[in-house]
Amino acid sequence: MNDPVVAKRPARSGASGAERGVAAAPTASEAPIPPTPEAPETAKAPHVRPGDRIFRGLATGSGVFIVVLIGAIGLFLILQAIPSLGLDNVNFLTSREWNTTDPANLRFGILDLTLVTVVVALVALLIAMPIALGIALFLTQYAPRNLARPFAYVIDLLAAVPSIVFGLWGLFVLGPVLYPFSEWLIENLGWFPLFAKGNVNVQLGGTVFTAGIVVAVMILPIITAVSREVFERTPTMHVEGAIALGATKWEVVRTTVLPFGKAGYVSASMLGLGRALGETIAVAIILSTATASFGWSLFDGGSTFASKIALAAPEFNDPRSAGAYIAAGLVLFVLTFVVNAIARSIVAGHKEYE
Amino acid sequence: MSTNLADPTRLATPPTFQSVSLSRRIKNGLATGLVWGAFLIAIIPLVWVLYTVLQRGFPVILDGDWWQKSMSGLLARQQGGGAYHAIYGTLVQGLVCAVISVPIGIMVAIYLVEYGGRSRLAKSTTFMVDILTGVPSIVAALFVYTVWITYFGLGRSALAVSLALVLLMVPVIVRTTEEMLKIVPDELREASYALGIPKWKTIVKIVIPTALSGILTGIMLALARVMGETAPVLVLAAYAPFINYNLFDGPMASLPLMMVNERNNPTQAGFERIWGAAITLVVLITLFNLLATVISRALAPKTK
Numbered sequence: 001m002n003d004p005v006v007a008k009r010p011a012r013s014g015a016s017g018a019e020r021g022v023a024a025a026p027t028a029s030e031a032p033i034p035p036t037p038e039a040p041e042t043a044k045a046p047h048v049r050p051g052d053r054i055f056r057g058l059a060t061g062s063g064v065f066i067v068v069l070i071g072a073i074g075l076f077l078i079l080q081a082i083p084s085l086g087l088d089n090v091n092f093l094t095s096r097e098w099n100t101t102d103p104a105n106l107r108f109g110i111l112d113l114t115l116v117t118v119v120v121a122l123v124a125l126l127i128a129m130p131i132a133l134g135i136a137l138f139l140t141q142y143a144p145r146n147l148a149r150p151f152a153y154v155i156d157l158l159a160a161v162p163s164i165v166f167g168l169w170g171l172f173v174l175g176p177v178l179y180p181f182s183e184w185l186i187e188n189l190g191w192f193p194l195f196a197k198g199n200v201n202v203q204l205g206g207t208v209f210t211a212g213i214v215v216a217v218m219i220l221p222i223i224t225a226v227s228r229e230v231f232e233r234t235p236t237m238h239v240e241g242a243i244a245l246g247a248t249k250w251e252v253v254r255t256t257v258l259p260f261g262k263a264g265y266v267s268a269s270m271l272g273l274g275r276a277l278g279e280t281i282a283v284a285i286i287l288s289t290a291t292a293s294f295g296w297s298l299f300d301g302g303s304t305f306a307s308k309i310a311l312a313a314p315e316f317n318d319p320r321s322a323g324a325y326i327a328a329g330l331v332l333f334v335l336t337f338v339v340n341a342i343a344r345s346i347v348a349g350h351k352e353y354e
Numbered sequence: 355m356s357t358n359l360a361d362p363t364r365l366a367t368p369p370t371f372q373s374v375s376l377s378r379r380i381k382n383g384l385a386t387g388l389v390w391g392a393f394l395i396a397i398i399p400l401v402w403v404l405y406t407v408l409q410r411g412f413p414v415i416l417d418g419d420w421w422q423k424s425m426s427g428l429l430a431r432q433q434g435g436g437a438y439h440a441i442y443g444t445l446v447q448g449l450v451c452a453v454i455s456v457p458i459g460i461m462v463a464i465y466l467v468e469y470g471g472r473s474r475l476a477k478s479t480t481f482m483v484d485i486l487t488g489v490p491s492i493v494a495a496l497f498v499y500t501v502w503i504t505y506f507g508l509g510r511s512a513l514a515v516s517l518a519l520v521l522l523m524v525p526v527i528v529r530t531t532e533e534m535l536k537i538v539p540d541e542l543r544e545a546s547y548a549l550g551i552p553k554w555k556t557i558v559k560i561v562i563p564t565a566l567s568g569i570l571t572g573i574m575l576a577l578a579r580v581m582g583e584t585a586p587v588l589v590l591a592a593y594a595p596f597i598n599y600n601l602f603d604g605p606m607a608s609l610p611l612m613m614v615n616e617r618n619n620p621t622q623a624g625f626e627r628i629w630g631a632a633i634t635l636v637v638l639i640t641l642f643n644l645l646a647t648v649i650s651r652a653l654a655p656k657t658k
Binding site for chain 2: 054061067079135139141143159275310314
C-alpha cells in the first residue's frame with residue numbers, strides 16, 4: 001500500500017503483490033508515469049474505489065471476527081463460571097465430588113473428570129499413534145502408486161462416520177466382543193493397577209478400555225492425514241541418496257522419511273490428542289457412570305469433561321448449576337487450546353514443511 | 355567355455371554389489387508386513403461399523419413411512435412411524451448453519467490470501483482458525499448456551515443449534531477455500547488488473563469462479579461433517595417426536611437427537627428407531643459427500 005508504484009496502478013496489487021516480487025519488478029520500469037513520492041496520502045484517495053474499500057473492510061472484518069470469536073468463547077465461559085465457582089463448597093481442582101442438584105449447596109470438583117478424560121485420551125493415543133504411523137508410511141511409501149489415493153480415501157471415510165454411530169457401535173457391538181478379553185486381563189493381570197477390577201460391571205462394556213479403543217479409531221484419520229502430508233514432503237534427494245547407497249525400503253524410510261517427518265508426526269499426534277480430549281458423544285454413550293471414584297483401572301467407568309456436560313445438558317435450568325458445567329467446559333477449552341497450540345507451534349518451527 | 359556363451363545372463367565379471375544380508379532382508383520384510391498390517395487393522399472398524407449399521411438399520415428404512423412420517427402419537431413400544439421430523443431438523447439446521455458460515459468462511463479465506471499477506475492480524479487469524487478447528491463441539495455448544503440462553507435469555511431452539519454448528523463449520527470452510535484460492539494462478543489476477551478492473555471485482559469475478567469447484571466441494575464436506583454433530587443438539591435443542599417447522603421456537607428433532615432419545619427406549623421399536631436413524635444419517639452424509647465429488651467434477655476449471 002505504501003509502495004507508490006503499485007498505488008498508481010488501478011488494480012492495486014496490494015499486499016499480495018509482495019509475494020510476486022518477480023512480476024512486480026518489471027512493471028516498475030514499464031510504468032508510463034513516474035511515481036510522485038511527494039504526493040500526499042489524501043491525494044491518492046480518489047484512486048481507491050468504494051467497492052474496493054468496502055470489500056477490503058468486509059474481508060478484514062471477517063478476519064478480526066475470528067480472532068474476537070476465540071476471545072469471546074473464553075470470556076463468556078469465564079464470566080459464567082465465576083459465580084458458580086464462588087458458590088462451590090469443595091475445592092474445584094482437587095475434589096472428586098460432583099453434586100449440582102441443589103443450587104444452594106453446590107459441591108463440584110474436577111479431579112475425577114480430569115483423570116478419566118486424560119486416561120481415555122492417552123489410551124486412545126497409545127493405540128492410534130503406531131497404527132496411524134503405519135498407515136501414513138503405507139500410503140506414502142509402500143502402497144502401489146495407483147491405489148494410494150483410493151486407500152487414503154478409505155481412511156478418510158472413517159472421519160465421515162458420525163461420532164454417535166461410533167458410540168452406539170462401541171457400546172452395543174464392540175463392548176460385548178471385548179468382554180472375554182477384558183475378563184481374561186482382569187483375572188490374570190489384575191494385580192497390576194491398570195488391569196484391576198474396576199468400579200463398573202465389565203460385562204456391560206462401559207469401561208475406559210472400550211471408550212479408549214473407539215476414540216482411537218476416531219482420531220486415526222486426523223493423525224494419518226497430517227503425518228501423510230509431512231511424509232510426502234520428504235526431499236526426493238534424500239530418498240534417492242539412500243537408495244543409491246543400497247538401502248532397503250525400510251532403511252530408506254528409517255534414515256530419510258522418519259527423521260524428516262518426526263516433528264510433523266508428533267504434531268499430528270498432538271492434534272489427535274486434542275480431538276480425543278474433546279470427544280463427546282461417543283464417550284458419553286459408551287462410559288457407564290460410576291458411583292465410586294476413578295481408581296486408575298482401564299475397567300473403571302466414570303465421566304470425561306465432555307461426556308459429563310453432554311449428559312447433564314438437557315437439565316440445565318438453574319444458572320448456578322449450569323455454571324458448574326460451564327466451569328468444567330472452560331477447563332476442557334483451555335486443555336484443548338494448549339494441546340492444539342503446542343501442535344501448531346511444533347510445525348511452525350519447521351520451515352521445510354511449508 | 356561353450357556353456358558360458360550359451361548363458362547370456364551370466365556376468366563377465368563378478369558382481370560389484372553384494373547381496374543384501376539376511377538380517378536386513380528380514381527387517382525390511384517385517385517393516386513391510388507391519389505397515390500393511392496397520393492399514394488392514396484400520397479397515398476393520400470401518401467395515402465393521404458400516405456392516406452393523408446396514409444390517410440393523412436397512413430393514414427399517416425400506417418402509418416408505420420412514421421417509422414421510424414422524425413419531426407423533428406413537429407409544430415407545432409401538433413400531434412404525436418415521437424419521438421425517440428428524441431428517442427435516444438435521445437438514446434445516448445444517449442448511450441454516452451453512453448460510454451463515456459460508457460467507458464468513460469465504461471472506462476470512464479471501465482476507466488471508468488476498469489482503470492479509472504477512473501482517474500480524476493475518477498471522478493471528480490463521481492461528482485462531484487452527485485453534486477453532488480443535489475446539490470440541492461441546493465447548494462450542496456451551497459458548498452458544500452462555501450467550502444465547504443465559505445472556506440474551508432466549509430459549510432453546512434450532513437456530514441456537516445452527517449457531518453452534520457455525521463455530522465448527524467456519525474453520526473447515528476457511529481451510530479449504532484458502533487452499534483453493536492459493537492455487538489460482540497470479541497471471542489471472544494480473545491480467546485482470548491490467549484491464550483496469552478493481553481488485554474486489556477481480557476477486558469476485560475471476561479468482562472465486564476459478565476456485566469455485568474446490569470451494570463448493572469443501573462446503574459440502576463441511577456440511578456433511580456438521581450434520582453428524584450430536585453435542586450441540588443435545589445442549590441447545592429439545593427433542594420433539596412431531597414435526598416442527600419453526601426454526602426460532604420450540605423443540606425440534608434431528609437424527610442424532612432421535613438416537614440419543616431412543617436409547618432410553620428398551621423395546622424392539624426403540625432398537626429399530628436407533629439404527630434406522632443411524633443409517634439415515636450415514637446415507638445423508640454419504641449423499642453430501644457424493645454431491646461434493648459430482649460438483650468438483652462438473653465445475654472443475656476447463657484445462658485446455
